[in-house]
Each structure stands twice: as structure tokens, then as C-alpha cells.
Amino acid sequence: MSSSKHSKVIIIGSGPAAHTAAVYLSRAELQPVLYEGMLANGIAAGGQLTTTTDVENYPGFPGGIGGSELMDAMRTQSERFGTKIISETIEKVDLTSRPFKLWPEYEEEPVTASAVIIATGASARRLGLKGEDKYWQNGISACAVCDGAVPIFRKKPLVVIGGGDSAAEEAMFLAKYGSEVTVLVRKGALRASKTMAKRLLAHPKCKVRFNTVATEVTGEEKANGLMTGLKIKNVETGEEEHMEANGLFYAVGHDPATAMFKGVIDMDSENYILTKPGTSYTNIEGVFAAGDVQDKRYRQAITSAGSGCIAALEAEKYLAEQESEEVTDGPEGDNQASKPVNGDGPEYRSNPLL
Missing domain, CATH: 3.50.50.60 (FAD/NAD(P)-binding domain)
Structure with a gap:
């Protein structure tokens, strides 16, 4: 050789x-x-x-x-x-x-x-949501610690997707900056440890929506436009709604x-x-x-x-x-x-x- x-x-x-x-x-x-x-x-x-x-x-x-x-x-x-x-x-x-x-x-x-x-x-891991590519790093992130403190998220409604310890940790971290944090969990219970789940559910600025998934990210229709909303769906009832959200954080691994x-x-x-x-x-x-x-x-x-x-x-x-x-x-x-x-x-x- x-x-x-x-x-x-x-x-x-x-x-x-x-x-x-x-x-x-x-x-x-x-x-x-x-x-x-x-x-x-x-x-x-x-x-x-x-x-x-x-x-x-x-x-x-x-x-x-x-x-x-x-x-x-x-x-x-x-x-x-x-x-x-x-x-x-x-x-x-x-x-x-x-x-x-x-x-x-x-x-x-x-x-x-x-x-x-x-x-x-x-x-x-990404979820392939409609609008994901458009608003990636313009509202969507996979690292709360990296991006959570940037100005576009301060005092704004934020969303975390995931049901494990990472999701709970990221939601409570983001609560320091956002006006409120909603955690979307596909199933009817958190996968997080009992201690982390208890802390998350008791946090005054965090709320958990079970049996719920995101379906589309919405936002400003311009170059480098920012995310402003999220369409979600209840997997049990099929009910859909649009919620205000200026940040979406993936905690799915x-x-x-x-x-x-x-x-x-x-x-x-x-x-x-x-x-x-x-x-x-x-x-x-x-x-x-x-x-x-x-x-x-x-x-x-x-x-x-x-x-x-x-x-x-x-x-x-x-x-x-x-x-x-x-x-x-x-x-x-x-x-x-x-x-x-x-x-x-x-x-x-x-x-x-x-």
C-alpha cells in the first residue's frame, strides 16, 4: 500500500x-x-x-x-x-x-x-411538518439551550414537541424566556421520569396537551419570515385548531x-x-x-x-x-x-x- x-x-x-x-x-x-x-x-x-x-x-x-x-x-x-x-x-x-x-x-x-x-x-430528528423547512431557524429549533434565549422567543408563546425527560427539561428552560410553554404529547401520558413529569405539570408557565400532534407551521409570508402559529390536531377526537406560537422546539431525539x-x-x-x-x-x-x-x-x-x-x-x-x-x-x-x-x-x- x-x-x-x-x-x-x-x-x-x-x-x-x-x-x-x-x-x-x-x-x-x-x-x-x-x-x-x-x-x-x-x-x-x-x-x-x-x-x-x-x-x-x-x-x-x-x-x-x-x-x-x-x-x-x-x-x-x-x-x-x-x-x-x-x-x-x-x-x-x-x-x-x-x-x-x-x-x-x-x-x-x-x-x-x-x-x-x-x-x-x-x-x-425532524417531523416533516408542512412549513418545517420554511421556518427552520426562523422559529423552529431542535435545541432549546442553544436558541431559547434569542430575542424572537422572548415573552412569546412557545411549543415543545416530545414526552420524555428532554422535552420536560427544555420546556422548563424555555419558560424562563417565553410567555408560556405548551408541550404537545402524542400519547395520553408523559414518558418522562416521575420526578420530571411532576415538575413539568406543576410549573406555572407550562401546560401539557396530551393526545395532540402538530400538523403545520404557519407564519409570515415573506423572505426569512418568522413563525407565528401552529396547527394542531387531537389524535383521539380528530379536532383541529390553530394556536398562536412564535417558537417550536423539537425534543424527539x-x-x-x-x-x-x-x-x-x-x-x-x-x-x-x-x-x-x-x-x-x-x-x-x-x-x-x-x-x-x-x-x-x-x-x-x-x-x-x-x-x-x-x-x-x-x-x-x-x-x-x-x-x-x-x-x-x-x-x-x-x-x-x-x-x-x-x-x-x-x-x-x-x-x-x-
């Missing part, structure tokens, strides 16, 4: 976790290669932040910054320090032997790496981009990659995970960036240890025959907070 196709470390992803890892690794002179994908998971390079207009909670930008602008700046910083960025999607991997093999979208032969950082992210790692990388029941708590270690030595692909609780740009830093530092340590072993054991370079991966990597388990 051509040595020109081998890298010390390959990063798969294009969000804050991926670019933070790239900056740290390139500054450590490890010449990382980052595959940012070409509309991977249906999202432009840069991840979910590219679907966000204003980011007001990322440190260092007191006046806020556009999501795409923030990701462009991160990409520029990665390149400045020497990261090689390739706009192709990794479609297949073989992590069962070393060096690790990865197949880019338009390549017949794989590229190889001594270490891999998985930062493929997750995407918010996210889907981590982990399909190509199934059966090799250990995951939880929702297909999030399991890492050793407080680290980026997966069950395979030399393979690290960072960002939303392994974080189903916080899902913030800043926490993703932090986990990307962790992954880079741990990958750097791993590569240094590998080089040290090669010097001690003799000239067994990565260009020799593939060596089987030791499955007994660092002990890991699901984060107990999740």
Missing part, C-alpha cells in the same frame, strides 16, 4: 470536535488528515452549527456569531496549522487490524491510519452518525458510541470518539470542542507510546503486514449521567 495514503491520524467529521482535534494535532506536528464529508448525513461540512443562524453562547463572541461563520473560522484555523482537509465522505472502515483502513467515497483503495478520531456528530461503525465500536441502545467516562477512549485501542457522536446529553458546541481537545491529546499520547514500542521492539512499521487489533482496550462504560 502506498505510504502516501498513510496518515498518523485521521479525523472523520467537520464540527467543533473535529476541528478542535485537528488544531491540537497539527500544532503537535502530527499532520492530521480531516475528512469533512460532502453533505454527510444530509448536512453541509461544519455539522449542525451550519443550520443555526446566531450562536450567542460560544465564548469569545460577545455579540454572537453566525453558525456557518463560526465553523468557517474553525476550518480556517485547522488549515492554518497544517491540517489536510479533504471534502470527501468516508463510507466504510476496517478497524479490525492495524493500520486502520478507511475508504473515501470516490476511492477504490483505502487510506490507512495509525489512529482514528470519530467525530461524525448527530442530527436532530437525535440520530448519531454511527452506522458504519456498528458491530465493531461498542455503542449504547441508541447507537451512541460508548467511551470511557471522562475520556475519548472507545473499546478499540487507537480509535477515539469526540463530540455529539458520543454525547447524548449536552450536545453543545463548547462541549464538543472540549471533547475534541481530549481526543487529540489522547491520540497524541497513544501515537507516542506506539513509536516508543516500535523503537524498543524493533522496526515493525505500519507499512508491514496488518496486525490484528487487541480488543482489550481501556475499560469503558456509558457515562452514568446519561
Whole structure:
């Protein structure tokens, strides 16, 4: 295999976790290669932040910054320090032997790496409502913590769709800003824990409408017009109505981009990659995970960036240890025959907070 196709470390992803890892690794002179994908998971390079207009909670930008602008700046910083960025999607991997093999979208032969950082992210589930695309980020959001405090939602009626703990948490968070928050639950009961359900139902600014679904988002009929209302339907009686609403927040889950790692990388029941708590270690030595692909609780740009830093530092340590072993054991370079991966990597388990 051509040595020109081998890298010390390959990063798969294009969000804050991926670019933070790239900056740290390139500054450590490890010449990382980052595959940012070409509309991977249906999202432009840069991840979910590219679907966000204003980011007001990322440190260092007191006046806020556009999501795409923030990701462009991160990409520029990665390149400045020497990261090689390739706009192709990794479609297949073989992590069962070393060096690790990865197949880019338009390549017949794989590229190889001594270490891999998985930062493929997750995407918010959408409901496909009529008007959803038109008012996405102009009233519709999948992250209350990210967007709930922006001016268009302040002292306005807001709606949350979902019946679990996340929906309850988001509704109570949004109650700090909105005039009232209505939670739409398709079934006749909340899936949230008893404690969370009790808190939600007792909250003076929150009300729950059971057996109710949204059918259409309505709003201003102009370019970049804002959402102003929501059509809803009672699934038992069939009764329909139109309610005033200036914000709609989805709390129906996210889907981590982990399909190509199934059966090799250990995951939880929702297909999030399991890492050793407080680290980026997966069950395979030399393979690290960072960002939303392994974080189903916080899902913030800043926490993703932090986990990307962790992954880079741990990958750097791993590569240094590998080089040290090669010097001690003799000239067994990565260009020799593939060596089987030791499955007994660092002990890991699901984060107990999740």
C-alpha cells in the first residue's frame, strides 16, 4: 500500500470536535488528515452549527456569531496549522487490524491510519411538518439551550414537541424566556421520569396537551419570515385548531452518525458510541470518539470542542507510546503486514449521567 495514503491520524467529521482535534494535532506536528464529508448525513461540512443562524453562547463572541461563520473560522484555523482537509465522505472502515483502513467515497483503495478520531456528530430528528423547512431557524429549533434565549422567543408563546425527560427539561428552560410553554404529547401520558413529569405539570408557565400532534407551521409570508402559529390536531377526537406560537422546539431525539461503525465500536441502545467516562477512549485501542457522536446529553458546541481537545491529546499520547514500542521492539512499521487489533482496550462504560 502506498505510504502516501498513510496518515498518523485521521479525523472523520467537520464540527467543533473535529476541528478542535485537528488544531491540537497539527500544532503537535502530527499532520492530521480531516475528512469533512460532502453533505454527510444530509448536512453541509461544519455539522449542525451550519443550520443555526446566531450562536450567542460560544465564548469569545460577545455579540454572537453566525453558525456557518463560526465553523468557517474553525476550518480556517485547522488549515492554518497544517491540517489536510479533504471534502470527501468516508463510507466504510476496517478497524479490525492495524493500520486502520478507511475508504473515501470516490476511492477504490483505502487510506490507512495509525489512529482514528470519530467525530461524525448527530442530527436532530425532524417531523416533516408542512412549513418545517420554511421556518427552520426562523422559529423552529431542535435545541432549546442553544436558541431559547434569542430575542424572537422572548415573552412569546412557545411549543415543545416530545414526552420524555428532554422535552420536560427544555420546556422548563424555555419558560424562563417565553410567555408560556405548551408541550404537545402524542400519547395520553408523559414518558418522562416521575420526578420530571411532576415538575413539568406543576410549573406555572407550562401546560401539557396530551393526545395532540402538530400538523403545520404557519407564519409570515415573506423572505426569512418568522413563525407565528401552529396547527394542531387531537389524535383521539380528530379536532383541529390553530394556536398562536412564535417558537417550536423539537425534543424527539437525535440520530448519531454511527452506522458504519456498528458491530465493531461498542455503542449504547441508541447507537451512541460508548467511551470511557471522562475520556475519548472507545473499546478499540487507537480509535477515539469526540463530540455529539458520543454525547447524548449536552450536545453543545463548547462541549464538543472540549471533547475534541481530549481526543487529540489522547491520540497524541497513544501515537507516542506506539513509536516508543516500535523503537524498543524493533522496526515493525505500519507499512508491514496488518496486525490484528487487541480488543482489550481501556475499560469503558456509558457515562452514568446519561
